[in-house]
Every structure is written in C-alpha cells, then in structure tokens.
Amino acid sequence: MVAAGEWRDYGMDALHDSAVFSVFRRTAEAPLYRIEKRPALAKRQGAWAILGHGGHILRRGHDLDQVLRFFDKGRFSVVD
Secondary structure (H helix, E strand, O other): OOOOOOOOEEEEEEOOOOEEEEEEOOOOOOOOEEEEEOHHHOOOOOOEEEEOOOOOEEEEEOOHHHHHHHHOOOOOOOOO
C-alpha cells in the first residue's frame, strides 16, 4: 500500500515483548494502523493484531494472512 501511494510512510519496532509495523498517512503524524505480533498471546487470542489510530483492536487472529485481509480493497477507506 505504500508503493501504491495509499500510505505515505511506515516504521518498524522490535520491543521486548512484541514486534510492531506502523503505517503512517504523513511522516509527522501518529500511525494510522499498527500491525503487532505478540507471541505471548499466540495460544489465547492469536499473536497477530491490527490496531487503529486510538489503540483500538480492529482485527486479531492466529494467521497473518487472515488478519491482513482487513486491508482488502473495499473494506476500508482513509478519510482526509
């Protein structure tokens, strides 16, 4: 989506308990979405999660492919 121009920037973090991929509309803003992997939650809720701008969990699951389907065309739109 960055290459398509829908997202402007991204960042990656490796924390002690998780790995985070953040998506930004503009470089100087807070992330639009955060895709997190928390191995401690793998057996319960699923290790993968997509969090929205306010930290709300938008999708959670055990399989990354399934969780990333949240971004399929027509499922969401970015409002300026």
